[in-house]
Amino acid sequence: GAGVSQSPSNKVTEKGKDVELRCDPISGHTALYWYRQSLGQGLEFLIYFQGNSAPDKSGLPSDRFSAERTGGSVSTLTIQRTQQEDSAVYLCASSLGRGDIQYFGAGTRLSVL
Amino acid sequence: EDKVVQSPLSLVVHEGDTVTLNCSYEVTNFRSLLWYKQEKKAPTFLFMLTSSGIEKKSGRLSSILDKKELFSILNITATQTGDSAVYLCAGDYTGRRALTFGSGTRLQVQP
Numbered sequence: 001g002a003g004v005s006q007s008p009s010n011k012v013t014e015k016g017k018d019v020e021l022r023c024d025p026i027s028g029h030t031a032l033y034w035y036r037q038s039l040g041q042g043l044e045f046l047i048y049f050q051g052n053s054a055p056d057k058s059g060l061p062s063d064r065f066s067a068e069r070t071g072g073s074v075s076t077l078t079i080q081r082t083q084q085e086d087s088a089v090y091l092c093a094s095s096l097g098r099g100d101i102q103y104f105g106a107g108t109r110l111s112v113l
Numbered sequence: 114e115d116k117v118v119q120s121p122l123s124l125v126v127h128e129g130d131t132v133t134l135n136c137s138y139e140v141t142n143f144r145s146l147l148w149y150k151q152e153k154k155a156p157t158f159l160f161m162l163t164s165s166g167i168e169k170k171s172g173r174l175s176s177i178l179d180k181k182e183l184f185s186i187l188n189i190t191a192t193q194t195g196d197s198a199v200y201l202c203a204g205d206y207t208g209r210r211a212l213t214f215g216s217g218t219r220l221q222v223q224p
Contacts, residue, residue, distance in 0.1 A: 042201065043156075058210075089154055099205065104156045
């Protein structure tokens with residue numbers, strides 16, 4: 001695709017519900033990253049994929065967070081039993097490979113009520 | 114821990130002014146430094162700097178890296194209201210999978 005696509009753009013959910021956030025990277029990009037940005041803060045790394053494997057899950061804040069990537073393309077970030085502190089903008093980025101320029105999607109703004 | 118520190122945190126200027134945004138970084142395992150512009154949600158790529166003393170330029174924006182003093186600056190000349198955004202600086206470090214971002218500089222350009 002022309003750019004990194006994320007959906008939904010906004011998600012409002014109730015505390016305790018599960019949510020799925022989707023990222024469609026730039027075609028041909030093997031590396032995919034998820035970041036989280038809380039209000040007024042910088043970007044916090046969550047997880048990195050090289051192809052379909054996730055060599056680095058160190059940024060996931062708890063075991064309620066998980067992610068997968070299939071076909072070396074689309075990735076889904078799942079948050080189970082959402083909490084209010086999960087409210088943030090979730091940004092996805094992709095790059096040709098590790099160390100190349102990362103290009104970002106427009107993000108998903110998650111609000112947990 | 115690798116750290117990237119940006120200053121100032123926020124800045125208000127008038128159209129036509131020149132601004133300089135600062136970013137300092139830690140040296141251990143450093144590979145490159147990147148600047149992004151964030152309007153609304155999506156950060157858009159501006160520059161990647163790897164070599165010291167070589168200026169990267171794009172229109173009214175320019176950036177340079179000083180590997181001796183461990184900082185980078187982003188200059189914007191003849192600012193316009195469309196330059197209003199958060200400017201993010203990020204370090205790319207060997208051994209870390211993702212970029213390490215500073216907290217950003219919020220620039221507001223008033224007419």
